[in-house]
Amino acid sequence: xxxxxxxxxxxxxxxxxxxxxxxxxxxxxxxxxxxxxxxxxxxxxxxxxxxxxxxxxxxxxxxxxxxxxxxxxxxxxxxxxxxxxxxxxxxxxxxxxxxxxxxxxxxxxxxxxxxxxxxxxxxxxxxxxxxxxxxxxxxxxxxxxxxxxxxxxxxxxxxxxxxxxxxxxxxxxxxxxxxxxxxxxxxxxxxxxxxxxxxxxxxxxxxxxxxxxxxxxxxxxxxxxxxxxxxxxxxxxxxxxxxxxxxxxxxxxxxxxxxxxxxxxxxxxxxxxxxxxxxxxxxxxxxxxxxxxxxxxxxxxxxxxxxxxxxxxxxxxxxxxxxxxxxxxxxxxxxxxxxxxxxxxxxxxxxxxxxxxxxxxxxxxxxxxxxxxxxxxxxxxxxxxxxxxxxx
Amino acid sequence: xxxxxxxxxxxxxxxxxxxxxxxxxxxxxxxxxxxxxxxxxxxxxxxxxxxxxxxxxxxxxxxxxxxxxxxxxxxxxxxxxxxxxxxxxxxxxxxxxxxxxxxxxxxxxxxxxxxxxxxxxxxxxxxxxxxxxxxxxxxxxxxxxxxxxxxxxxxxxxxxxxxxxxxxxxxxxxxxxxxxxxxxxxxxxxxxxxxxxxxxxxxxxxxxxxxxxxxxxxxxxxxxxxxxxxxxxxxxxxxxxxxxxxxxxxxxxxxxxxxxxxxxxxxxxxxxxxxxxxxxxxxxxxxxxxxxxxxxxxxxxxxxxxxxxxxxxxxxxxxxxxxxxxxxxxxxxxxxxxxxxxxxxxxxxxxxxxxxxxxxxxxxxx
Numbered sequence: 001x002x003x004x005x006x007x008x009x010x011x012x013x014x015x016x017x018x019x020x021x022x023x024x025x026x027x028x029x030x031x032x033x034x035x036x037x038x039x040x041x042x043x044x045x046x047x048x049x050x051x052x053x054x055x056x057x058x059x060x061x062x063x064x065x066x067x068x069x070x071x072x073x074x075x076x077x078x079x080x081x082x083x084x085x086x087x088x089x090x091x092x093x094x095x096x097x098x099x100x101x102x103x104x105x106x107x108x109x110x111x112x113x114x115x116x117x118x119x120x121x122x123x124x125x126x127x128x129x130x131x132x133x134x135x136x137x138x139x140x141x142x143x144x145x146x147x148x149x150x151x152x153x154x155x156x157x158x159x160x161x162x163x164x165x166x167x168x169x170x171x172x173x174x175x176x177x178x179x180x181x182x183x184x185x186x187x188x189x190x191x192x193x194x195x196x197x198x199x200x201x202x203x204x205x206x207x208x209x210x211x212x213x214x215x216x217x218x219x220x221x222x223x224x225x226x227x228x229x230x231x232x233x234x235x236x237x238x239x240x241x242x243x244x245x246x247x248x249x250x251x252x253x254x255x256x257x258x259x260x261x262x263x264x265x266x267x268x269x270x271x272x273x274x275x276x277x278x279x280x281x282x283x284x285x286x287x288x289x290x291x292x293x294x295x296x297x298x299x300x301x302x303x304x305x306x307x308x309x310x311x312x313x314x315x316x317x318x319x320x321x322x323x324x325x326x327x328x329x330x331x332x333x334x335x336x337x338x339x340x341x342x343x344x345x346x347x348x349x350x351x352x353x354x355x356x357x358x359x360x361x362x363x364x365x366x367x368x369x370x371x372x373x374x375x376x377x378x379x380x381x382x383x384x385x386x387x388x389x390x391x392x
Numbered sequence: 393x394x395x396x397x398x399x400x401x402x403x404x405x406x407x408x409x410x411x412x413x414x415x416x417x418x419x420x421x422x423x424x425x426x427x428x429x430x431x432x433x434x435x436x437x438x439x440x441x442x443x444x445x446x447x448x449x450x451x452x453x454x455x456x457x458x459x460x461x462x463x464x465x466x467x468x469x470x471x472x473x474x475x476x477x478x479x480x481x482x483x484x485x486x487x488x489x490x491x492x493x494x495x496x497x498x499x500x501x502x503x504x505x506x507x508x509x510x511x512x513x514x515x516x517x518x519x520x521x522x523x524x525x526x527x528x529x530x531x532x533x534x535x536x537x538x539x540x541x542x543x544x545x546x547x548x549x550x551x552x553x554x555x556x557x558x559x560x561x562x563x564x565x566x567x568x569x570x571x572x573x574x575x576x577x578x579x580x581x582x583x584x585x586x587x588x589x590x591x592x593x594x595x596x597x598x599x600x601x602x603x604x605x606x607x608x609x610x611x612x613x614x615x616x617x618x619x620x621x622x623x624x625x626x627x628x629x630x631x632x633x634x635x636x637x638x639x640x641x642x643x644x645x646x647x648x649x650x651x652x653x654x655x656x657x658x659x660x661x662x663x664x665x666x667x668x669x670x671x672x673x674x675x676x677x678x679x680x681x682x683x684x685x686x687x688x689x690x691x692x693x694x695x696x697x698x699x700x701x702x703x704x705x706x707x708x709x710x711x712x713x714x715x716x717x718x719x720x721x722x723x724x725x726x727x728x729x730x731x732x733x734x735x736x737x738x739x740x741x742x743x744x745x746x747x748x749x750x751x752x753x754x755x756x757x758x
Contacts, residue, residue: 287483290450293470294477296500296548302471305496309487 027369033362037141040133043084044071048137051130060130065113072106090357091143092132098123131155144363169347169364173371176343179261179333180326186266187322188315191273195314198274199281217271225332228264229255232336256338264336265326272325273318280314316383320376327372344368398462399423400552400584401447406456408442416442418608420456424552424586429578431587431595434605435631441556443605444588448554449473461551471500476545478558482537484529490540491516491525497548515543535566542574552584559594571597592632596620604628624665626750629677636683636719638676639752642668649690649744652676658715661690661744666751673752678742683721685709685732688741695719697736707731711740 041048050067054060081103088095101121109116118125132155135141146152150167151159161167198209216224231237232255239251254260284307292306293299330345344364351361401424408417417439424430432440445451446458449470457464465473476497484493494515498508516522519539529537538558545553555574559567575598578585589595595602596616603613604627611631612624623629630637640652640660649661652674662676678691695713707723709732719740723731732738 285481285483287479287481288485290448290470291477291479291483291485292496292500293450294448294473294475294554295497295544296471296474297496298471298500299469301500306485310485312487 030362031366033358034144034366035140035142036359037087037136037139037143039080039083039087040136041139043076043080044068044133044137046071047133051134051137054130054134056131056134059114059125059127062112062114064130065117065124066111069106069109069113069117072103086357087136088132090360091136094123095132098129128155141359144359145367147360148363148367172342172344172347173367175341176327176368177371177375179258179265179341179343180323180329183262183265183269183326184319184323186262187270187273188319190266191270191277191318192311192315194270195274195277195281198278199284213271213274216267217275221268222331224268225264225335228260228267228332229335232260232263255336256341258337258341260336261333261341264332265329268332269322269325272321276317276321277311277314280311280317284310312383316380319383320379323379324372324376327368327375397425400426400428400461401586402457402459403443403447404457404459406443406446406453406458408439408446408451409454415608417446417453420610422603422610422613424584426584427582429575429583429585429587429598429600431589431599431602432605433589433592433595433602433631435590438605439608440588440590440603440605444554444556444586447586448475448477474548474550474552476548476550476553478541478545478553478555480557480560482529482541482558482561484537484541484544486529489526489528490521490532493529493540494544494547497544501548503548511547515547519543534562535570538562538566538570539573542577546577546581546583552586555585555587557589558587559589559591567594574598596632604631606631622665623677623748626675626677629748629750634680634720635677636680636717638678638717640674640676640749642670642672642674642749644670650749652749654716656715658693660716660747660749662747662749663745664749668749668751674749675752676747676749678719678747680708680720680722682742682746683719683740684742685721685723685727685738685740687739688743690741690744691747692739692741693719694737694739697732697734697738700731700734709738711738713740 044067046067047064050064051060054064081099085096085099088099098121102117102124105120109120123129135153135155135157136143143153146159147162148169150162150170152162153159194213198206198213201209233239234251234253234255236255238254239248242248243251288306288310289302292302297305327343328345329343330349333341333343334346345368348361348364348368351357351364401422403420403422406417406420407415409415420439420443422443432443434440442451446453449465449468453466458466460473484490485496488496491512494512495508498511503511512525513522516525519542521536521539521543524532524536529540532540538561541558545555558574559570562570571594574585577583578598587595587598599616601614602616602619604611604619606627612619612628614622619628620632623632629635638654638660640654642664643651643653643659645651646661648663650664650668652660652662654660660676668674693713693716695711695716697709698712698718699708699710701708701710705725707725707728709721709723711719711721713719721740
């Protein structure tokens with residue numbers, strides 16, 4: 001390694017460190033959390049060992065019951081047990097009262113426990129509940145990832161679809177990508193002519209027009225989304241203007257609809273399309289279109305065969321940026337959309353902040369990351385100009 | 393270039409102004425005959441490129457008419473004009489291969505598929521580049537790109553080819569070579585070419601006729617030897633090649649020559665294409681290759697050698713002549729035995745027929 005490349009590595013070292021600490025490690029930790037399953041083995045260590053010896057066929061023997069009751073009797077902090085209860089209840093509703101009841105009764109239970117425990121609650125006499133505990137005594141689980149795809153593992157180990165009334169996530173992912181793709185399409189349709197117009201300006205007009213694009217870009221997304229919330233609401237300026245003009249009789253519901261989400265998201269993301277596109281368009285000298293004209297191309301052929309292909313790298317770069325940003329959008333749909341317009345990030349926030357199910361939050365994040373990566377891979381395969389990069 | 397055939401292109405009193413105030417092209421009258429190689433030569437901002445752009449259809453004349461083949465084409469869109477065009481930066485489409493670039497005009501003119509393939513093949517042969525047919529323009533050298541741009545402008549057999557400083561981006565050796573190649577194509581295919589350049593030696597090498605532009609006006613138009621040897625005004629004389637410029641005041645006409653007097657009192661003999669009245673402040677222009685060392689009949693002065701510069705095929709001798717000013721002479725290598733060195737006293741002389749006198753204030757006058 002020569003002196004220059006050593007110096008180069010030294011110069012980018014802080015950035016690499018930051019990338020590692022702020023990007024690689026959190027994503028790695030999230031990926032780990034999506035599969036981690038420590039609750040059962042932490043709260044019920046003896047039961048975990050005993051269940052490991054059980055074949056899983058029929059009812060477990062007395063040793064398992066004894067280990068279980070011993071675990072319940074042993075003094076442990078409520079947090080560990082609380083995590084177990086939340087975890088099991090997520091897998092099967094009703095487990096909360098069942099486990100709490102068993103723990104409360106445990107000090108007074110007498111051997112043989114395989115009889116006394118079943119007397120306390122007949123549910124302990126079915127193999128299903130023990131199979132469930134056994135499945136989740138494994139420190140790793142696919143449950144969260146499966147649930148993110150509306151699937152679950154039956155106690156016997158086979159993977160099935162969840163009840164239709166609990167299936168939300170597939171639709172959520174489809175909705176997220178449909179909204180993102182439409183936002184990208186609208187942004188391209190609005191941004192391309194705008195960028196072209198900007199590229200034809202020069203001097204003072206150009207600076208002013210560029211400022212019009214950049215000023216909203218400098219304002220935080222939260223502020224811009226809130227502004228749309230105010231503009232679109234029932235008593236907002238749009239409804240007021242329409243009422244005043246006599247075009248409508250009653251205020252229309254614009255806020256909390258899909259349209260509101262599209263309007264606000266396209267507005268927020270438009271600069272990300274215009275700016276890369278503009279930089280590509282600025283570099284295309286008028287000679288190319290003139291050459292096409294001199295060679296006999298009609299105006300629409302000049303555009304379709306020469307200008308559009310030459311600006312494709314800009315379209316691809318901008319569209320990809322908009323697509324990736326909108327897939328992860330949170331605040332704008334939350335502010336101006338209805339419950340049916342929420343995207344994956346909304347549920348990630350819900351599982352993180354409200355239901356404190358970090359496994360689910362991590363699984364949804366990981367799946368979103370994987371699907372976005374897949375989408376980008378597919379897009380760059382079929383989108384002209386993306387893989388080849390700008391030329392000329 | 394016979395007078396009885398109708399010219400292919402006529403500019404009839406064409407004016408062009410972008411802002412309504414500054415006239416970029418003023419009252420242009422120009423005719424281009426079929427099969428002619430006409431060069432528009434001038435400094436930047438002289439109106440030559442604007443003239444080309446108007447003929448190509450990228451600009452519209454503010455006044456006057458452009459006639460092509462008997463039809464007025466002022467507002468005709470470029471794609472209907474059927475002119476091949478070569479640009480300074482070649483404007484090869486970067487997203488197409490060389491073969492696709494060559495096929496583009498043929499597709500636009502709706503040639504049949506097999507015809508397109510055949511013509512592209514022949515065009516590649518013509519520029520000796522069949523090996524790079526599937527490469528992208530960016531993978532070619534400047535000279536190769538130049539040849540592809542040329543072939544693309546010719547492949548659909550346009551009625552006329554317009555070239556806007558097509559060799560400006562090449563190095564000198566390649567430029568010299570391409571000049572001959574274009575000239576050769578012009579002769580072989582009988583092309584009508586309108587060529588724009590600011591390089592006077594390029595214009596001399598290639599053209600049938602040269603139109604010298606300055607300040608939006610055609611200063612002189614004619615075959616290269618005419619504009620070089622018989623400049624009609626001081627601008628043309630100074631723009632075409634190197635000149636010694638001497639200030640003097642016009643005196644009496646003496647036979648075919650005019651007598652002038654320098655401020656230091658020396659008498660000069662020169663030709664005056666425009667009549668110069670006695671007492672008019674004038675400029676006398678003498679080409680360095682017309683200046684000889686030694687004594688002569690006309691315009692003979694003594695001076696001191698200020699500098700001798702070696703130029704490969706000739707020497708350049710700069711002589712300070714107290715009565716006249718600073719005179720540069722070109723000396724052929726064969727005359728090297730005459731060559732003085734710095735500080736030597738020498739005599740310089742030039743024939744009266746080789747010096748031209750113009751009014752001093754007529755920098756641009758037509």
